[in-house]
Amino acid sequence: SRGREIKEHIVIRAGRDRTPPPPPRVWFVGELRALNRAIRAMTALLDSRYRAMHRSEERLQMATLAGGIGTWDWDVVSNALSGDEQMQRLYHAENGRDWLATWTGALLEADRLATQRALGAALRGEAEFDVEFRIRWPDGTVRHIKADAVIFRDAGGRPLRMVGTNYDITEHKEAEQELLRHRHHLEELVEERTGALSVAVEQAEAANRAKSVFLANMSHELRTPLNSVIGFSRLMADSTHMLDEEKRNLAIIHRSGNHLLTLINDILELSKIEAGRLTAQTEVAALDGLLQEVMDMLSVRAAQSGIALRLDAAGLPPTARLDATKLRQVLLNLMSNAVKFGLRGAVTLGARAQALGGERWQLSFAVSDQGIGIAPADQQRIFEPFIQADGDGAKEGTGLGLTISREFVRLLGGELVLESAPGRGSVFRFAIPVQAALAAPAAPPSEVAALAAAQRGKRILVVDDNADGRALLHKLLAPLGFQVEQAEDGAAALAAIAAWRPELVFMDWRMPGLDGLEVTRRVRAQGALAQPRIVMLTASAFEGERLAALAAGADEFLRKPVEQDRLYRILERQLQLQFERRAAVAPPPPRAPLAxxxxxxxxxxxxxxxxxxxxxxxxxxxxxxxxxxxxxxxxxxxxxxxxxxxxxxxxxxxxxxxxxxxxxxx
Structure with a gap:
């Protein structure tokens, strides 16, 4: 019986006999019977586990074969490395050759150091073994291999055994390299196109900067003399010692200067439109008064041209919140064109309103004439800058009116459209949304007469390199009761501020040497100096310069040509003054047109x-x-x-x- 058990144990360990032996003929009793049952149950369990392990091994071999994955086993203690059949295929190795020598011999020298470092880090427990390297086949072909492994350690944490896999990732690497080449090619193309675009953008920005500089310079050079022309002509026209003929001549000078200023402003408005810097400035406006003002401004010219003006307005809210300046300019441009090209008949300004609910309204405007009309080929072209339609009408002007009007209408929330045909007149229409508002009480028209006796003697320094500009402000301010001193450049301004201590300085922006911005910064930097109020003067009309002046320390910003009413309002606000005013003299009625x-x-x-x-x-x-x-x-x-x-x-x-x-x- 003992011999049979030993033989049965050997058979089980060898795994050759997979069927349990027949039950013994001898009947066991007691503990022997229980031991026999336990041994047979253990035998059955071991056999089932062997079968499952064998099946798993077969599946693993099939998976590694299908995936091209080779497995290896490295005894760290004995330094013995073994690999399966797939490893032989991966390395084109001869059967029976030492695997450690095979691996070290195939590994490329360039990858040897990095791979050894990764292996050492894994053995020390610093990182997982997951590395890529290259091997060379006996025929010289280079392949990319990815390796990873699991390390078995003893109770003290020392590595005993390392079991891992290798698989060939050459095709994957070649695909990556191909994609990388395509990516580099695309990046080169993008870089080339970006470079070309950058050059184009730089050229466009340089051209835009050059245009802005040109416009700023031209604005300054043109508006500076206009400041004297318009200012002195109005100043002289207020004199009580001039003959009527002289006043008429001055009125012509004044109107001509304002006309030139309008042309300059049109060009500057176009530059703002192109630069995207145009914004709407809403205010409460009386609509009936605005429309009547447009009619009055064109009445003389229309009468001289033999054209009747008609205002057809109905159902308008008394007041509305909108950009009245831009709306007025649009209507003036459209009405002026209608009078200019009408040549006969009448020009009608129509206005209607539609309630949209709450305080929202839609205002619709139409300017129609009975003139020569506009050919279909010209109906889009006339909205381009500096373009006028062909025809027999007058040709004065810049050709910017319709361009600016269209952009203004878009800014107000509408679209300017044209209906016309040759010989049948023209109609320009647009509609804009507005919000009704309560009208502020209108102040009676008045003009500045003088300062109250208690407020006279305020010291004002006028800094300007243009003698005419200094003289104009002196003549406007001195008669009102101000003490006025002048400085012709920045250095003289700094000396005068330190010595004379003015309460307000009108500081010209552009001057030789120290400009107005630098003088303002230096004044503000002197904390011990009595700080005057500083009003920056410039002939430029760009909004960005106003912000730059305020950032430099200026308190106000005043553009040339200087408007007297705005000048006096600034003085009242900055010096806490109150001018004595007298009722404004009503202008004489317009002269009857000639026949x-x-x-x-x-x-x-x-x-x-x-x-x-x-x-x-x-x-x-x-x-x-x-x-x-x-x-x-x-x-x-x-x-x-x-x-x-x-x-x-x-x-x-x-x-x-x-x-x-x-x-x-x-």
């Missing part, structure tokens, strides 16, 4: 001379001729001067022709 019969009263020789001067655009010759006429022709002379000031040369020629003036050679 052909009025010009027929002139001697034929004078009509011919005037006609020739207009053909030559020789205004000096026309002025000399008008000066020769006697006082009995004062009304006619005044009407002619009004038309010359409004640049209505074609209309004046038409009136001369209607009066019977014969064409005269130059």
């Amino acid at each position: 052909g019969a009025d010009l027929a009263a002139l001697p034929p020789a004078q009509r011919a001379t005037l006609r020739a001067a207009l053909q030559e655009l020789n205004l000096a010759r026309a002025g000399a001729m008008l000066a020769e006429l006697g006082p009995e022709f004062a009304g006619v002379v005044g009407g002619i001067e009004d038309m010359l000031a409004a640049y209505q040369y074609p209309q004046l020629c038409a009136l001369l022709d209607a009066a019977g003036a014969a064409p005269a050679s130059a």
Whole structure:
């Protein structure tokens, strides 16, 4: 019996006999019977586990074979390395060769150090063994291998055995390299395109900066003399010692200066539109008054052109919150064009309102004329800058009115559209959303007379490198009761501020040497100095300069040409003053427009001379001729001067022709 058990144990360990032996014939009793049952149960369990392990091994072999995964086993203590059949295939190794020598011999020298470091770190327990390296086959082919492993350690943590896998990732690496090459190629293309785009952007930015600098310089150079022209002409017109003829001449100068200023402002507005810096400034406006103001501003010109103006407004809210300045400019541009190209009939400004609920309204406007109309080919082109439609109408102006009007309407929330046909007149329409508002009480018109006696003697320093600009402010301020000193540059301004201690400084921006910004910074940096209020003066019209001036320490920003009303409001606000005011003198009613019969009263020789001067655009010759006429022709002379000031040369020629003036050679 003992011999049979030993033989059965050997058979079980060998795994050859997979069926349990037949039950013994001998009957066991007691503990022997229980031991027999336990041994047989253990035998059955071991057999089932062997079978499961064998099946798992078969599946693992199939998986590693299908995945191209080789397994290896390294006895760390004895330094013996073994590998399966798949490892032989991965390394193109000969059967029976030492695996450690095979692996070290195949490993590329360039990857040897990094792989050994990874192996050492894994053995020390510092990291998992997960590494990629390259091997070389006997035929010279280089393959990429990925290896990872599990380390078995003793109770003290010393490594005993390392079991891992290798698998060939060469195709994966080649695909990565191919993708990397494509990526580098795409990056090169993107870099090339980006470089070209950057050059184009830099060129565009340089051109834009050059345009901005040009506009800023031209704005300064043009508006600076206009400051003197408009300011002194108004100052002289207020004199009580001038003759009516002299006041009319000054009025012509004043209107001409304002006309030139309007043209300059149109160009600057276009630059703001192109730069995207245009914003709406809402205020409470009386709609009926705004529309009537537009009609009044064009009434004289329309009458001189023989065109009737009509206002057709109904259902409007009394007041609304909107950008009244831009709306007024749009309507003036559209109405002015209608009068200019109408040539006959009437021009109608229509306005309607539709309640949208709550305080929201939609205002609709239409400007229609009975003029020459606009050809379909021109109906889009006329909205481009510096473009005017072909036709027989007058050609004065910049050609910017419709461009600016369209952008203003878009800013207000609408769209300007045109309906026209040759010979049938034109209609410009747009609608904008507004919000109704309560009207603020209107202050009666008044003009500054003087300072109260207790407020006189305030010291004001005028800093400007332009002598005419300094003289203008001196003449505006000194008669009101201010003490006024002048400085012609930044260095003189610093000395005057330190010595004279003015309470307010009008500081010109652009000056040779130290400009107004630098002088302001230096003044603000002197904490021990009595700090004056500083109002920055500039002939530029860009909003960015106002922000720069305030950031430098200026308290206010005033543009040239200086508007007297704004100048006085700034003084009241900055010096806590209150000017004494008197009721404004109402302007004289507009002169009745000339007719052909009025010009027929002139001697034929004078009509011919005037006609020739207009053909030559020789205004000096026309002025000399008008000066020769006697006082009995004062009304006619005044009407002619009004038309010359409004640049209505074609209309004046038409009136001369209607009066019977014969064409005269130059």
